[in-house]
Amino acid sequence: MELNRNANVNYSTNPNNFFNLPFTGICSFMKTEICPRLDELKEGYDIAILGMPFDIAASARSGARFGPRGVREASTINCDGLYGMYDPVRDAYFLDKGEKIIDCGDVDVSPCGYEQAFENCTAAVRKILEKKAVPVVIGGDHSITIPVIRAFSDFEDICVIQFDAHLDWTKSYGEFIYSHSSPMRRASEMKHVGKMMQIGLRGLGSSGRSDFEEARAYGSLLVSAKEVHEKGVDKIARMIPDAKNYYITVDIDGLDPSICPGTGSPQPGGLLYQQVSDLIEAVVKKGNVVGFDLAEVAPAYDPCGQTSLYAAQIILDFICFYTKNR
Ligand SMILES: [Mn+2]
Numbered sequence: 001m002e003l004n005r006n007a008n009v010n011y012s013t014n015p016n017n018f019f020n021l022p023f024t025g026i027c028s029f030m031k032t033e034i035c036p037r038l039d040e041l042k043e044g045y046d047i048a049i050l051g052m053p054f055d056i057a058a059s060a061r062s063g064a065r066f067g068p069r070g071v072r073e074a075s076t077i078n079c080d081g082l083y084g085m086y087d088p089v090r091d092a093y094f095l096d097k098g099e100k101i102i103d104c105g106d107v108d109v110s111p112c113g114y115e116q117a118f119e120n121c122t123a124a125v126r127k128i129l130e131k132k133a134v135p136v137v138i139g140g141d142h143s144i145t146i147p148v149i150r151a152f153s154d155f156e157d158i159c160v161i162q163f164d165a166h167l168d169w170t171k172s173y174g175e176f177i178y179s180h181s182s183p184m185r186r187a188s189e190m191k192h193v194g195k196m197m198q199i200g201l202r203g204l205g206s207s208g209r210s211d212f213e214e215a216r217a218y219g220s221l222l223v224s225a226k227e228v229h230e231k232g233v234d235k236i237a238r239m240i241p242d243a244k245n246y247y248i249t250v251d252i253d254g255l256d257p258s259i260c261p262g263t264g265s266p267q268p269g270g271l272l273y274q275q276v277s278d279l280i281e282a283v284v285k286k287g288n289v290v291g292f293d294l295a296e297v298a299p300a301y302d303p304c305g306q307t308s309l310y311a312a313q314i315i316l317d318f319i320c321f322y323t324k325n326r
Helices: 064-083 115-130 142-150 183-188 209-218 225-231 233-237 273-286 306-325
Strands: 047-052 085-087 092-094 101-106 134-139 158-163 193-201 220-224 245-251 288-295
Touching: 047 064, 047 115, 047 142, 047 306, 064 085, 064 101, 064 134, 064 288, 064 306, 092 306, 115 134, 115 142, 134 142, 134 306, 142 183, 142 245, 142 288, 158 183, 158 273, 183 193, 183 209, 193 209, 193 225, 209 220, 220 225, 225 233, 225 273, 233 273, 245 273, 245 306, 273 306, 288 306
Parallel strands: 047 101, 047 134, 134 288, 158 193, 158 245, 193 220, 245 288
Antiparallel strands: 085 092
């Protein structure tokens, strides 16, 4: 076993007995090596994990600031996967070609106000892109997608694929335009963002009928959770728009609250894990994915910790599909 790929383990006096069990070590994503000072990040990494523990733009229950820690801790159960994983369902190996993942720690966020936190987030993602790694950002409430996508301004024609119960197309809360109800509206205003596909929609959100109509008029393809259940993943996957680049954003409340209750605005009638995973695989197979985020995990509402576990698995699935298909 190549020990130096993991920065968070001690040593063993017997190299034949080196276990690196999930509950040991400092808790980075999958216990991968860390680079908390982004100025020191080197080239050569496929994936760079970044936490954005910001949740003061949540309109209902806050707590997603603890998402990055919750997801990192849950992810350690898969730490052996860093050395290659056999998937018995696909009969395929993942992460077995020396793919490199690094955890870059968290964005420094302000205790109140969003400006500095957003600026830091955009700058951090830009530093990762400069080193040619794909940023995988863990939120935070869903407003974090705004500063993350801003960092991709050098890319063209990015199609945003969003998994979410909510449309997130609200113009503003009063005069505040950067809440977690508005990230897709804000993204649509960015020059480098093209089409969108929003999957898992249902229930009451802050976006009303006019927001849905404006999203459709913009060119966004809206898919309800019910439609995914009724048509099946293959049919939905064939609807993914053509684009030069893709960005995937997963709001954990896109999944059903029976499996992911740890979130601020849960909504019954949601997607299942396998549907989300298979659709992410379909996006990765279709085109060039330039970035990924997962938001709205609020571990305190889930005493079983399963929400963080699903979030960690979805992120790992993306990493596996991406590194295999690029
Ligand atoms: Mn959302």
